[in-house]
Amino acid sequence: MKEVINIGLLGFGTVGTGIVKILTENAGSIAQKVGAPVVIKKILVRNPKKARGSKIDADIVTDAAEVIHDPDIDIIVEVMGGEQPAKDYMLQALNAGKHVVTANKDVVAKYGRELFAAAEKNHVDFLFEGSVGGGIPIITPLKQCLAANQITEVMGIVNGTTNYMLTKMTREHLDFDSVLKEAQAQGYAEADPTADVGGWDAARKIAILASIAFGTRVSLEDVYVEGITNVSLEDVDYAKELGYVIKLLAIAKRDDQGISVRVHPAFIPATHPLAAVNDVYNAIYVKGDAVGETMFYGRGAGSLPTASAVVGDIIDEARDLQNQVSSRILCTCFEQTPIYSVEHTESPYYIRLLVQDKPGVLAAIAGAFGAQQVSLHSVIQKRKVDHYSEIVLITYRVLDANLRLAMSTISGMHVVTKIRSVIRVEAEEID
């Protein structure tokens, strides 16, 4: 048994500060659980003169090698964020025989394979609970508690910024640009909001979740990504009227042939458990052959929630160190399941069109859909806008490729003024 578990912290920003706070304030109970105190020995920072909120006992250093190669340090915790130099530091640490804990979704999603291989080669652990869903326990539940299951579906609201925005559009009837400005003012959205509103942050997270859930490596480039920039207030209103809610979903599904992994806005039934997940909250819904439907809910970001997950991993690793065991749970990507391109996925669709207000238009549009085997579940001919009519359609479950062909025909029809929205419907069987 070790008398103390020494941590080397790479990065001292939002999450790093949270980690220091938790390890200080809850030092007593953590030491009881581990059987030894867990202490941060060194912290790597860029600028050692920058004022820190709390008094720190750790050595503040600017040379990563001083942390990574300190023989007294057992676990390297990377919370710098960004791809580089974070990835190189983690790789160096693994190759130096250190266990690594990270909350870095960018690196895990992009370089997961390489890092896991390095961990395995060096008989050390690589833990990353904090990389998805902030404080929500999801990686460990998937790897341990639900290990008995064949997971068939993971569907998550994993980006707090866009969920905050969509919640505000729905509740306060504000348009996209206004809620984006408000989210930026509140600090929920960055000055360049592309990673969030473009769906890229969610894409990284679903790549990580899909890899674990399905036991096959899914990378960022395997994920089909659509953001929420085209979601309008009108769509939010129609969703409500039709008994749905619009959410930015990160979806991974598996069937006998392969896997589909995608991020896009979607209509989900207002009664679905994910529909009640609002504001900056995240939730991950998981379907397994034994457990059925299950869901994990909580704060998907922030200093203390993310630090909660990171320190959870630290405690897990510290318990292993105390038992002189490592690599209890290795990389579980045993399979090489093919990944569908989005054209081969199926779902019902919500479509909103602006058309000329004259007889025969609806018949012509229905004909174009029919020619591509797209059947219509319901048609709402709604508002008159000057000389135009707005038509809202919900299709039955159709192949994405067929819908694309139909929409291409429709967009070329002279009676069709504008295709306003094309949004998938999820979590409902319309077939």
Add this chain to the structure above:
Amino acid sequence: MKEVINIGLLGFGTVGTGIVKILTENAGSIAQKVGAPVVIKKILVRNPKKARGSKIDADIVTDAAEVIHDPDIDIIVEVMGGEQPAKDYMLQALNAGKHVVTANKDVVAKYGRELFAAAEKNHVDFLFEGSVGGGIPIITPLKQCLAANQITEVMGIVNGTTNYMLTKMTREHLDFDSVLKEAQAQGYAEADPTADVGGWDAARKIAILASIAFGTRVSLEDVYVEGITNVSLEDVDYAKELGYVIKLLAIAKRDDQGISVRVHPAFIPATHPLAAVNDVYNAIYVKGDAVGETMFYGRGAGSLPTASAVVGDIIDEARDLQNQVSSRILCTCFEQTPIYSVEHTESPYYIRLLVQDKPGVLAAIAGAFGAQQVSLHSVIQKRKVDHYSEIVLITYRVLDANLRLAMSTISGMHVVTKIRSVIRVEAEEID
């Protein structure tokens, strides 16, 4: 590394059948995760002639000792249910140096201390994820993922039968007796429904959850229990009108002085995450100082969901066996925190009274409340019933003891015909 992990199964009912099904159907992926096949070697049954649904390779035996003392068996899985002989068998297995996995809430809630002590003495593990919340991962998340936190609150819908009944009362406007009959017809409620509707099943589960969350042993007798038998359709209607939902909650809270653990029906705001948990689904809401609010949702009972949790524990233990480690996570009840009696707990209350329809009655009642420091947040004087009036009150946050004194005075007032309902309000700050 073992070439095979042998299981001895005690009991072959609903959950046992599910375990056999999972270990058979998902044998390949489970063997990959563990590094060796996980095989049921022997099954203890009462009546070996009783037809079984599936073809079984395991030996069917009627003598428990044959399973418990089989030197090839590494893990004993107890799914017989009930207190005895399940508890004795588990104790014998632990003392024989076997790891034990169980889904038996009765035994864990009542004899947890003794079983943990036996596990610790014999350097083996005692795992019980399936004992609370069926397939929902909650014990492992509390012991591992959230280990960084000081947990301050656990609030769960942990009994599927009563949640089904309350959901049906709310949605279909049926009274208690009708929904109970329907639940019995559906197989969701037993012929003697006392354990469920009386709150005792939930009480066992919250005793287990509180012990883990707060690191102090909480037994069934520490839990204050009120069932749902007095919840009427009128209360369900008032709840809806006032923006609440009635749920049977299992609550454990900690503050600086101690712990309160209780099961009772409660009004919760319709916007609370637990309010959307309907039918037979369960959910456990957990609040920690670092993670903030988090929630775990899924099927709280049933053959495959519960078996999912049990097999998850089996895989966990098998991974430990492959790494020749045990007791990685021991009993975490380090504390001996005092437990409040219910009189020392505080909450707002919903109260429904039938009173005489004449001047000054409300003033008299308000006076009786005021004399015990019970302040009223809102008063609805609603229906006339013959010569009587129905008064509905919501109090501010008050001490339970004070409310009891006030209700005692009020019940003795000649203008008060009947105290119809007294239900706590939870998860809302009315103070």
